[in-house]
Amino acid sequence: MNASTGHAMFGETPPVRRKLRQEALAQWVFGAMAAAMIVPLLLIVGYLVVRAAPSLNLEFLLEVPKRGMTEGGIWPAFVGTLYLVFLSLAFSAPIGILAAVYLNEYARDNWFNRVINLAVINLAGVPSIVHALFGLGAFVYAARFGYSIISASLTLAIMTLPVIIAATREALASVPRSFREACWNVGATRWQTIWAVVLPNSISGILTGIILEVSRAAGETAPVMFTGVVFFKAVERGDLFPYYLNEQCMALSMHLYTISTQVPGVKESIPFATAIVLLALVLMVNAAAISLRVYLRSRKKW
């Protein structure tokens, strides 16, 4: 700029300017790449909401599907999803939390525990449809639970186990070792330390894991579609307990798949509204987990 003045030495020379241009360009390009993930998502969700608008009301949630699922609401599917989520949680939460306690508090670094770690990672990586095959072979046929809510939620529970294990482990690992040492030094046993010090200090992290499990279980389709979820089941409008546990049920995710691909002549806004309800359910649950985590981090004592 002012090449002739005294402080030209520290001014912008052409190479410096080129460097700055390069820098600005890089920042802009990477920013655009980050934005490229977010903008389409917002546009798509906005589009879904607009298309769903004619059906989005409380009546849609509480009503049962009518006329061969071409009209009406989603109540049986909604309740079915709640059944599956809570039952799978009842299986996977205790096992997952105790498994994480083992991995973080008891396991030494030897080959056996490395195999366990590997198993957890692979459990998370197994395709959902293979979980479905397993559920069909193990629970429906071998254990003779038949096509039922029990089989479906057990399959879901095993599939979502790694979510809880990972979150709980992280929560346990964030409790400082000095807390444990203080407790051991007053003569507490290993389990007393875990019960009185480690678990209370990591309860919110564990809760986050449980919430994430709920979100994951609510959205899964493939593992439940061959183990206990059906296309249609007649249910009373607004009935809170319509299913027995040895029966099949409907589920939101499966219902969305069915009405958008298998049933002709569905009223146009209904699949969109179903997608929005499912999406809203999952995202709200996730938002709860995230806000819990943010709140937690803000008041951490150590």
Add this chain to the structure above:
Amino acid sequence: MTEPNSATPAPPAFAVRAAKRAAWAVVGEKILEALVYLCGFSAIVFVLGIFLFVFKEAFPILANDNFSLTQFLFSPEWYPTSEVNKRYGVFAMIAGTCSVTVLAMVIAVPFGLGAAIYISEFCGHKTREILKIVIEFLAAVPSVVWGFIGLTVMSRLIVQYTGAPVGVNMLNGGIILALMCVPIIVSISEDALKAVPDSYREAAIALGVTRWQLVWRVLLPAAKNGLLAAVLLGVGRGVGETMAVLMATGHAVHIPNSVFDSVRTLTANIASELGEAPAGSDHYRVLFLIGVLLFTLTFAVNLIADTIVRGIRRK
């Protein structure tokens, strides 16, 4: 539980404590610890159980004389319900799975890495937190909703802008799968970039590099193993994804010639035909055999990715 009571006088410390713990507390603790060990081992039991049960259902077909494994793997002819000549060749579906996954990675890897670099190196603290939350939301969208988006939104866009005859095709599946794989690629790559020691950054900045030069010459080479692991985990996710590709790829069994061809993936094939295959039939067993194939494939991919990540952590 049984806290040692500090109010009592306690001359010989060990004896008092041992006496104070009730027998049920000691036994209860042993039982609980046994339970903890049992749950800890459960992950292995489940993984082995998955393999064994899926393999058990598939095994009789391998022993069948009419069935050849080479034909299964390398023949593109899939006619499981033919009256006279049933043929079980999954090569077209292997090609479908590979092509959709590769296409998804071609889209997802540059964007995922770019976003990870932006998050870890270029943006401020607040933007970073917001972006990470958005990515978490992106990861939480259920696969059936992605499939629905592919079926309704994306297929219309594809027909409109490319003039393809059908909107549900390989391109559609690839884009949807890319959107699903991006979150995992971003979060693992960001971890990898964060794991590069700060001294590398400081040394580079002291030499007067721009942030672009820092990323290109220092961070990417230093973090390349972690980035590779991120891509592999993305591949694992892509290969295993079911509902989204079932709804978005158009479901035609043939080896694709262009990105506008409809394809069928291994996962989608199981999902669409398992309901119709009678339990115990050859068709049913072949579907389980595809399950064994998928399990092995994703197991290998995850194993490699994990070995790489572990190697980084040790450093």
